[in-house]
Amino acid sequence: MLKCLYFVVFILVGNAVARSVFPVPRLSTACSQISVRRDITKLSPGELERFFEAAREMHRRGWLDGFSSMHDHISRQIHGNENFFGWHRRFVKHFELLMQQIDPGIVIPYWNWGARWQNPLTDPVLTKDFFGGTGRPGDNCVMDGVEGRWG
Secondary structure (H helix, E strand, O other): OHHHHHHHHHHHHHHHHHHHHOOOOOOOOOOOOOOOOOEHHHOOHHHHHHHHHHHHHHHHHOHHHHHHHHHHHHHHHHOOOOOHHHHHHHHHHHHHHHHHHHOOOOOOOEOOHHHHOOOHHHOHHHOOOOOOOOOOOOOOOOOOOOOOOOO
16 A cells, blocks of 8 residues: 555656656547557668657757656656556656657657667667767767767
8 A cells, every 4th residue: 555655656746847847748548549669770760860850859848858857856766666667658658748749650669678688789779870879988978879969
């Protein structure tokens, strides 16, 4: 019972933080619009560019910083326990709904990190063609990819 109460409080805190930073779209009450996620490395160049342009616009609007802040704010309460999947499912859906305010055709792709888990530095997702490399020596600032120079 106490764990359920904690989960509700974390959702409320997350929503309060979110409202101060970015819009909070309403979830549909019906499963009429089901997202089908695809491996990011399988997107066409056009699909990938649309996704990246929406991400860049979310960054310009400050929404990505808001998501990062909200996640960091309650990460200890939502990781390593039964709240993980439910909270993150809602978190990703909220993120997707905001991306769809920029481009209605966006569906957040997934990263199949397990495909190269033994040597992640060979993963194309961690290159300039996707999210950028491991960062500049000294300060680890990512200088290339969609997140290049975001700080």
